[in-house]
Amino acid sequence: SAVISQKPSRDICQRGTSLTIQCQVDSQVTMMFWYRQQPGQSLTLIATANQGSEATYESGFVIDKFPISRPNLTFSTLTVSNMSPEDSSIYLCSVRAGGPIYEQFFGPGTRLTVL
Amino acid sequence: LAKTTQPISMDSYEGQEVNITCSHNNIATNDYITWYQQFPSQGPRFIIQGYKTKVTNEVASLFIPADRKSSTLSLPRVSLSDTAVYYCLVGDYKLSFGAGTTVTVRA
Numbered sequence: 001s002a003v004i005s006q007k008p009s010r011d012i013c014q015r016g017t018s019l020t021i022q023c024q025v026d027s028q029v030t031m032m033f034w035y036r037q038q039p040g041q042s043l044t045l046i047a048t049a050n051q052g053s054e055a056t057y058e059s060g061f062v063i064d065k066f067p068i069s070r071p072n073l074t075f076s077t078l079t080v081s082n083m084s085p086e087d088s089s090i091y092l093c094s095v096r097a098g099g100p101i102y103e104q105f106f107g108p109g110t111r112l113t114v115l
Numbered sequence: 116l117a118k119t120t121q122p123i124s125m126d127s128y129e130g131q132e133v134n135i136t137c138s139h140n141n142i143a144t145n146d147y148i149t150w151y152q153q154f155p156s157q158g159p160r161f162i163i164q165g166y167k168t169k170v171t172n173e174v175a176s177l178f179i180p181a182d183r184k185s186s187t188l189s190l191p192r193v194s195l196s197d198t199a200v201y202y203c204l205v206g207d208y209k210l211s212f213g214a215g216t217t218v219t220v221r222a
Contacts, residue, residue: 043212044212045209045211094210102147102206104161105161107158108157
């Protein structure tokens, strides 16, 4: 299994500013994922972040808006840049731990409100 | 990524069995079927995964017919704490979440 922590747990930000969300895992993992969950909605995959390579972004998400760092096998950051109220969401970090099944573990999420 | 269809919501009472059926007509040969549970203000939590036939663990059973175009998650004897959103996903390492099924368990 994997235990994931995220910082901050929540934040209220002004439009036009940027916020960096940290994700820390208690074990080394190859694959990390960032999701967004807008109020009352399902989860949407933003990008896949593997250590040692550029993040791979899903359709509708770009690196300039959501730059991601993956400096080692236990840590990643997601930055939400030049924020607007439409960026108000819960951002979740997820990892796929090793094992015989494709089980992913999710962090508690970061609740972002943009005014 | 294969698309999934599941009921938007289901109501049940404590002690009953809840069965949620998910349709995934375009499932690929190497795709697994995985179910997650999400409580408010928490990240999703893995429940069960299967490829074919039946899988059972300590919290649920997963039934998959031979054609694999659907699957049914069975929650035995639900309690109030099982009220949550349940997601059916098909794929391997990259998960695509559908709308999910909101299960409400009443006393």
